[in-house]
Amino acid sequence: MEKEIVIKISNLLNEVRNKKPLVHNITNYVTVNDCANILLALGASPIMADDIKEAADITKISSALVINIGTLNERTIESMIASGKMANELNLPVVFDPVGAGASEFRNATTKRILEEVKINVLRGNMSEIKFISGLEVSTKGVDASESDLKSGNDEGIKICKNLADKLKCTVAITGATDIVSDGKRVAILENGTKMLANVTGTGCMTTSLIAAFCGAGLDYFIGAVSGITAMGVSGEIAFEKAGEIGTGSFHIAIIDAISNLNSEIIKNMAKVQFYS
Amino acid sequence: MEKEIVIKISNLLNEVRNKKPLVHNITNYVTVNDCANILLALGASPIMADDIKEAADITKISSALVINIGTLNERTIESMIASGKMANELNLPVVFDPVGAGASEFRNATTKRILEEVKINVLRGNMSEIKFISGLEVSTKGVDASESDLKSGNDEGIKICKNLADKLKCTVAITGATDIVSDGKRVAILENGTKMLANVTGTGCMTTSLIAAFCGAGLDYFIGAVSGITAMGVSGEIAFEKAGEIGTGSFHIAIIDAISNLNSEIIKNMAKVQFYS
Amino acid sequence: MEKEIVIKISNLLNEVRNKKPLVHNITNYVTVNDCANILLALGASPIMADDIKEAADITKISSALVINIGTLNERTIESMIASGKMANELNLPVVFDPVGAGASEFRNATTKRILEEVKINVLRGNMSEIKFISGLEVSTKGVDASESDLKSGNDEGIKICKNLADKLKCTVAITGATDIVSDGKRVAILENGTKMLANVTGTGCMTTSLIAAFCGAGLDYFIGAVSGITAMGVSGEIAFEKAGEIGTGSFHIAIIDAISNLNSEIIKNMAKVQFYS
Numbered sequence: 087m088e089k090e091i092v093i094k095i096s097n098l099l100n101e102v103r104n105k106k107p108l109v110h111n112i113t114n115y116v117t118v119n120d121c122a123n124i125l126l127a128l129g130a131s132p133i134m135a136d137d138i139k140e141a142a143d144i145t146k147i148s149s150a151l152v153i154n155i156g157t158l159n160e161r162t163i164e165s166m167i168a169s170g171k172m173a174n175e176l177n178l179p180v181v182f183d184p185v186g187a188g189a190s191e192f193r194n195a196t197t198k199r200i201l202e203e204v205k206i207n208v209l210r211g212n213m214s215e216i217k218f219i220s221g222l223e224v225s226t227k228g229v230d231a232s233e234s235d236l237k238s239g240n241d242e243g244i245k246i247c248k249n250l251a252d253k254l255k256c257t258v259a260i261t262g263a264t265d266i267v268s269d270g271k272r273v274a275i276l277e278n279g280t281k282m283l284a285n286v287t288g289t290g291c292m293t294t295s296l297i298a299a300f301c302g303a304g305l306d307y308f309i310g311a312v313s314g315i316t317a318m319g320v321s322g323e324i325a326f327e328k329a330g331e332i333g334t335g336s337f338h339i340a341i342i343d344a345i346s347n348l349n350s351e352i353i354k355n356m357a358k359v360q361f362y363s
Numbered sequence: 364m365e366k367e368i369v370i371k372i373s374n375l376l377n378e379v380r381n382k383k384p385l386v387h388n389i390t391n392y393v394t395v396n397d398c399a400n401i402l403l404a405l406g407a408s409p410i411m412a413d414d415i416k417e418a419a420d421i422t423k424i425s426s427a428l429v430i431n432i433g434t435l436n437e438r439t440i441e442s443m444i445a446s447g448k449m450a451n452e453l454n455l456p457v458v459f460d461p462v463g464a465g466a467s468e469f470r471n472a473t474t475k476r477i478l479e480e481v482k483i484n485v486l487r488g489n490m491s492e493i494k495f496i497s498g499l500e501v502s503t504k505g506v507d508a509s510e511s512d513l514k515s516g517n518d519e520g521i522k523i524c525k526n527l528a529d530k531l532k533c534t535v536a537i538t539g540a541t542d543i544v545s546d547g548k549r550v551a552i553l554e555n556g557t558k559m560l561a562n563v564t565g566t567g568c569m570t571t572s573l574i575a576a577f578c579g580a581g582l583d584y585f586i587g588a589v590s591g592i593t594a595m596g597v598s599g600e601i602a603f604e605k606a607g608e609i610g611t612g613s614f615h616i617a618i619i620d621a622i623s624n625l626n627s628e629i630i631k632n633m634a635k636v637q638f639y640s
Numbered sequence: 641m642e643k644e645i646v647i648k649i650s651n652l653l654n655e656v657r658n659k660k661p662l663v664h665n666i667t668n669y670v671t672v673n674d675c676a677n678i679l680l681a682l683g684a685s686p687i688m689a690d691d692i693k694e695a696a697d698i699t700k701i702s703s704a705l706v707i708n709i710g711t712l713n714e715r716t717i718e719s720m721i722a723s724g725k726m727a728n729e730l731n732l733p734v735v736f737d738p739v740g741a742g743a744s745e746f747r748n749a750t751t752k753r754i755l756e757e758v759k760i761n762v763l764r765g766n767m768s769e770i771k772f773i774s775g776l777e778v779s780t781k782g783v784d785a786s787e788s789d790l791k792s793g794n795d796e797g798i799k800i801c802k803n804l805a806d807k808l809k810c811t812v813a814i815t816g817a818t819d820i821v822s823d824g825k826r827v828a829i830l831e832n833g834t835k836m837l838a839n840v841t842g843t844g845c846m847t848t849s850l851i852a853a854f855c856g857a858g859l860d861y862f863i864g865a866v867s868g869i870t871a872m873g874v875s876g877e878i879a880f881e882k883a884g885e886i887g888t889g890s891f892h893i894a895i896i897d898a899i900s901n902l903n904s905e906i907i908k909n910m911a912k913v914q915f916y917s
Binding site for chain 2: 115118119122123126127132133134135136137139140143144147161338339340341342343344345346347
């Protein structure tokens with residue numbers, strides 16, 4: 087079964103390279119250049135457009151939509167909603183990255199509004215963002231919160247992921263030291279990656295954009311999410327091998343290099359996927 | 364004649380290094396960092412300012428203006444117009460990059476408005492953007508549209524370029540596998556570059572900013588456009604030689620390295636320019 | 641005395657690594673990605689949020705605030721003020737980078753407004769920005785203005801720095817070939833760095849963000865400013881050693897690498913600090 091999934095990932099990578107899906111990103115200005123470059127490196131095409139006067143029109147010519155609230159503002163929220171609705175109408179995949187959900191009332195209200203007004207196909211966040219969306223009480227543990235998140239084990243994570251996927255009728259991806267993906271029925275546990283990915287801004291945003299590219303090239307969005315996360319995890323490992331000791335600047339560049347050199351062979355040799363259904 | 368042009372390019376590069384022209388960029392947030400860094404690498408100075416309350420004031424202290432609609436929005440369009448008018452008043456060169464013209468009604472209307480309200484000195488775009496502006500029917504050929512654009516040969520491209528230059532009374536530069544520049548009378552065909560430039564976001568935007576720097580250092584904007592495109596093409600080849608096999612991330616950095624090391628000797632040895640008048 | 645300061649810098653670096661201060665940046669879209677990555681490289685955590693509906697809320701959960709007017713606009717100025725006031729209320733350090741003060745009426749008025757409405761803890765700028773704020777007549781010397789700024793010697797610089805620090809009741813840092821820091825009583829002269837830092841956009845902005853991280857980890861903001869500037873200067877030297885001959889793109893990446901590898905030993909061996917009180 088694991089082998090089957092890995093083959094699906096590597097086939098979908100080839101589909102991305104053949105179809106060159108145009109991915110419309112309404113995203114933050116911190117990591118937008120990396121999102122564009124990682125999409126090009128993968129073989130997809132990026133387009134960024136966030137004015138209400140054209141957002142839906144740009145979605146119309148795209149194969150997938152990314153909504154990322156990293157630097158949300160009142161102007162672009164309306165564009166996110168308009169583009170999201172257009173994508174829904176055209177049955178295009180919508181990938182939502184609720185950056186910082188839980189950190190301010192504004193982010194919380196916006197996250198809620200997007201989930202209510204747009205049908206999301208893939209939701210990707212870290213554990214605290216996903217827990218916030220799940221409406222769970224996030225236990226405050228001070229500075230080592232993320233540490234204890236990890237130690238709470240995958241069992242709790244899987245439950246949260248699966249339940250939220252079921253509730254939102256979409257694929258939910260929780261990324262961290264271990265990544266968990268579920269569409270409510272199927273569950274994948276992904277073990278690729280390196281801690282150093284947390285030392286470069288935007289590796290989460292880039293993963294979201296990669297997921298959108300994979301979803302834009304195939305119809306199984308669960309596999310799309312697994313593929314995007316695996317592509318980033320494997321490339322993170324390759325980049326770490328190559329530049330981990332040089333520093334975080336070189337590691338950052340090496341991630342994009344690795345995505346641009348990714349192929350079926352590498353996926354088959356390196357992907358660490360466990361699958362449950 | 365070709366030799367003469369190459370000498371003009373290399374002289375203008377020296378002028379840029381001597382005069383350090385300040386280039387005002389009203390541009391998109393995707394590639395803005397690269398535009399700033401490539402201008403510094405060339406020896407020019409970048410300034411970015413897009414609020415209507417200062418746009419024209421910043422243009423006033425600059426040597427050239429870039430208007431790039433990559434992530435246009437209602438707020439900054441007014442600043443583009445105000446800065447454009449100020450540049451016209453002061454006889455400063457205005458370089459216009461109609462990113463995505465043809466892709467949405469909003470971009471089309473904005474492109475039209477800018478061309479009507481601002482006297483543009485250099486227009487740089489890819490074939491489909493320039494065809495849109497020319498009012499030509501762009502034949503829809505699906506995914507291989509750009510391929511067939513190329514195969515249609517340079518003759519058609521030269522005609523489009525020359526006609527539009529004549530109509531707009533400016534220099535028009537069409538960049539692609541082969542670059543075509545015309546001011547309505549003179550025509551240059553530039554053959555530098557590498558396909559890999561299309562795998563890094565912003566190489567078009569960076570070329571536009573380079574053109575503005577060259578135009579800010581000399582009065583012949585046709586030569587300014589030829590110089591900016593040649594600088595990028597030659598640097599792309601050097602970067603490909605150095606980092607093409609490493610990946611698109613390293614290639615991206617190597618482009619900026621190459622621009623920072625560019626000199627007359629390199630231009631003279633590598634520039635591939637054909638000239639007709 | 642110098643040795644004591646160097647020990648304080650290296651201790652504060654360890655504090656940053658232990659406390660991982662969250663630094664809220666309301667900054668420009670040109671260099672924002674570098675600011676985020678340099679903060680992560682140092683061991684701090686970046687957060688960018690500029691909408692009035694959340695700016696103060698995000699400041700509330702942060703350890704320090706950066707206000708950088710590099711691409712100021714009417715929308716975000718209100719957020720700068722709101723966040724600044726919140727930081728003041730909570731006694732969080734506010735670091736202000738008056739990018740381009742003096743270049744337009746809008747920047748001048750905004751600079752004035754921020755200084756009037758927000759209590760700034762550290763002000764970091766280049767000589768011409770600081771002179772503008774000091775209300776000094778900046779003698780216009782054409783293209784070599786910055787050259788003559790340098791030749792005017794440190795004595796004048798120290799006086800300007802100390803007087804403004806005294807007037808604003810904050811730490812003032814003037815960065816350039818030689819950096820000067822004063823809190824009105826103490827003065828530090830910092831001699832690290834390389835001319836090549838001026839060939840990469842955002843090294844000033846990054847220094848400002850580094851200062852905020854150091855100030856977020858300790859209570860002596862004079863030492864925070866000295867630490868941020870020393871970290872950048874030392875890293876610039878290391879980067880120059882490694883990549884100076886390759887080009888400005890590689891040098892840019894090497895700066896972030898060097899910050900990510902910075903440690904007490906390097907600070908102790910390389911910091912060039914003179915101290916007067």
